[in-house]
Amino acid sequence: MKKIISVLLAVSIIMSGAAIFASASEVKTECGGNCDICPSIVVPGIGQSNVWALDENGDYLLDDDGDRIGCFPAIFDVASIVPKVILPVLLTLFTQHDMGLSDALCDVVLDAFEVNLCDENGKNTGNIEVERYPYSVAECSDYEKGEIYDNIPLQAYSEIAGEDHLYYYAYNSFANVNETIDGLYDFINMVIEETGHDKVNIVPISMGGSIANGLLDYYPDVMDKLNKVVYIVPALNGSTIVGDLYNKELAFLDKDFLYNGFLETLMDEEDARMIEVIARILPDEVLLGVLNNVADCLIEDVAANITSLWGLCPKEDYPSAAARLLANKPEIKKQTDRYYKAQQNSLKNIQTLVDKGVEVYNIVDYDAPLYQIGTSWNEDNADGVIHLSSTAMGVHSAIVGETLGEDYKQANTSKNCSDPSHNHISPDNVVDASTGLLPDTTFYFDGQNHEKTARNDIIISLATELLATDNIKSVYSTPDYPQFNGARDPRDLKNNLIPAAKAVDASKLNADDAAELAAAIEEAEAFVNGTVCYQGQEEKIEERLKAILVKVGARGADEEEEPSGFFSKMSIWLYDNYGTAGYSEMLPITFTLIFKGIREVLNEYLFNPFKAMF
Numbered sequence: 001m002k003k004i005i006s007v008l009l010a011v012s013i014i015m016s017g018a019a020i021f022a023s024a025s026e027v028k029t030e031c032g033g034n035c036d037i038c039p040s041i042v043v044p045g046i047g048q049s050n051v052w053a054l055d056e057n058g059d060y061l062l063d064d065d066g067d068r069i070g071c072f073p074a075i076f077d078v079a080s081i082v083p084k085v086i087l088p089v090l091l092t093l094f095t096q097h098d099m100g101l102s103d104a105l106c107d108v109v110l111d112a113f114e115v116n117l118c119d120e121n122g123k124n125t126g127n128i129e130v131e132r133y134p135y136s137v138a139e140c141s142d143y144e145k146g147e148i149y150d151n152i153p154l155q156a157y158s159e160i161a162g163e164d165h166l167y168y169y170a171y172n173s174f175a176n177v178n179e180t181i182d183g184l185y186d187f188i189n190m191v192i193e194e195t196g197h198d199k200v201n202i203v204p205i206s207m208g209g210s211i212a213n214g215l216l217d218y219y220p221d222v223m224d225k226l227n228k229v230v231y232i233v234p235a236l237n238g239s240t241i242v243g244d245l246y247n248k249e250l251a252f253l254d255k256d257f258l259y260n261g262f263l264e265t266l267m268d269e270e271d272a273r274m275i276e277v278i279a280r281i282l283p284d285e286v287l288l289g290v291l292n293n294v295a296d297c298l299i300e301d302v303a304a305n306i307t308s309l310w311g312l313c314p315k316e317d318y319p320s321a322a323a324r325l326l327a328n329k330p331e332i333k334k335q336t337d338r339y340y341k342a343q344q345n346s347l348k349n350i351q352t353l354v355d356k357g358v359e360v361y362n363i364v365d366y367d368a369p370l371y372q373i374g375t376s377w378n379e380d381n382a383d384g385v386i387h388l389s390s391t392a393m394g395v396h397s398a399i400v401g402e403t404l405g406e407d408y409k410q411a412n413t414s415k416n417c418s419d420p421s422h423n424h425i426s427p428d429n430v431v432d433a434s435t436g437l438l439p440d441t442t443f444y445f446d447g448q449n450h451e452k453t454a455r456n457d458i459i460i461s462l463a464t465e466l467l468a469t470d471n472i473k474s475v476y477s478t479p480d481y482p483q484f485n486g487a488r489d490p491r492d493l494k495n496n497l498i499p500a501a502k503a504v505d506a507s508k509l510n511a512d513d514a515a516e517l518a519a520a521i522e523e524a525e526a527f528v529n530g531t532v533c534y535q536g537q538e539e540k541i542e543e544r545l546k547a548i549l550v551k552v553g554a555r556g557a558d559e560e561e562e563p564s565g566f567f568s569k570m571s572i573w574l575y576d577n578y579g580t581a582g583y584s585e586m587l588p589i590t591f592t593l594i595f596k597g598i599r600e601v602l603n604e605y606l607f608n609p610f611k612a613m614f
């Protein structure tokens with residue numbers, strides 16, 4: 001018996017030794033988990049993960065160039081659209097009534113979004129493959145590294161921390177929100193296991209903010225596994241664009257806005273005006289009817305089933321939208337209700353993180369108007385895509401183009417401000433950062449557009465400092481990274497303008513030009529090497545460099561902006577004279593105008609003088 005026990009003991013010792021050996025060998029980092037920098041996990045934004053369409057054999061669908069076909073935001077195949085819509089378009093034009101056009105366009109929408117459709121259980125039904133990286137960037141192929149760094153250029157972080165300390169949690173933007181949240185929790189545990197560190201940093205970007213909401217609420221134990229959270233333009237309370245979509249509060253369904261102004265907010269003015277002029281081949285009521293039907297189809301048949309999109313519906317908009325769209329979809333409603341609770345608890349859970357000693361930072365953009373898709377576009381300041389109180393954790397601000405007013409007093413409503421004498425009002429008097437949840441650790445970038453956030457090198461270097469060093473603890477740690485900073489994308493300066501200026505042979509210039517060239521280069525280099533700027537500074541510096549380059553003959557003058565063209569004049573003239581009427585409706589209006597004109601002429605020259613005679 002003793003012998004058996006000792007054998008068992010020996011076996012168990014060997015086994016446990018093997019187990020220790022095995023788990024030690026699973027640690028993949030060079031530091032073995034013993035360095036000062038915790039691994040960082042990027043949780044990217046909407047459309048920042050590759051999702052590929054597959055054919056019935058599970059092979060990648062390829063386009064005419066042999067490239068894989070991405071599913072975001074939809075797959076529009078012009079060749080298959082034209083035959084579907086051509087007959088209804090002609091019939092509708094001929095009869096000036098909706099002869100099957102709405103139905104045909106709904107078919108087109110459903111086809112285009114087929115890969116992104118979800119069923120009544122909120123499960124994606126598309127034949128697709130999500131490109132995932134369940135390993136560190138160190139183990140990524142060159143192609144994968146290229147994709148990741150293109151979305152978020154954290155190369156400088158990798159140089160400090162090592163690529164084995166950087167992870168990218170790819171997920172399908174149009175899929176099941178709760179599955180994506182569960183997946184992130186598993187991913188964090190995997191990173192802890194394979195890096196040997198007991199804590200990680202997470203970097204929720206944009207839609208990633210909604211995933212992080214769920215993570216903190218569904219898995220409160222994760223809070224003990226987090227070292228730092230660096231939010232970047234996070235959709236913590238969705239975007240009013242999505243809320244307006246679900247509530248069908250759409251700006252383009254207002255016909256005056258549709259025919260005069262809406263398209264200009266989305267594209268080049270002349271192109272927009274051209275579409276406005278063409279749109280009048282249908283009567284306005286017919287066109288609006290078609291748009292209404294297509295919007296219904298997009299909202300009810302596509303968006304209503306995509307729970308990750310519900311994750312972007314602001315909590316104020318959710319109850320009405322859910323009542324409108326999910327009354328007959330109990331399983332989806334169960335899932336979105338669950339997320340809705342997490343969203344309601346968002347700031348409370350972030351406060352718990354702070355109370356537990358997790359360092360939480362937030363980087364946000366402001367003073368870029370929201371795309372004018374929803375009717376609430378101008379109710380809050382924004383970054384073009386998300387309203388500011390969502391990204392900046394409940395902050396109070398003036399809307400784009402306005403200020404808080406001369407008499408405004410800082411409200412100091414957050415308990416996380418370490419010193420009430422701080423000045424948290426933005427220099428342009430637009431934002432009162434003392435009203436956001438984290439006044440001392442939220443960084444604001446004036447005039448910065450959401451989609452270009454990753455092209456602002458100051459934002460990337462700030463994120464790098466926050467993740468890879470302990471140099472910055474708050475907006476007061478260093479004047480290099482103040483609370484309020486500016487928009488920029490200095491790639492043109494760095495790659496083109498400064499090199500062109502330096503290539504000029506200054507010895508051949510007159511003294512004044514040589515001095516101006518040197519001064520302009522010096523200013524530009526100080527700017528690109530610095531980490532503080534104000535909104536509009538980049539344009540000024542570029543103009544100065546361009547001006548001297550043009551003066552010394554090293555550059556052609558910029559082309560003059562085209563004055564507003566034919567379609568702009570025509571569309572505005574049509575709107576002024578015919579309102580929103582289609583061409584077929586204009587004849588009666590024209591007759592009315594002519595009769596009105598004739599009557600006025602007759603009054604002026606005939607009846608009035610005639611009456612005056614008596």
Ligand SMILES: [Zn+2]
Nearest residue numbers: 031033034035
């Ligand atoms: Zn390490």
Ligand SMILES: [Zn+2]
Nearest residue numbers: 417418422439
């Ligand atoms: Zn403060």
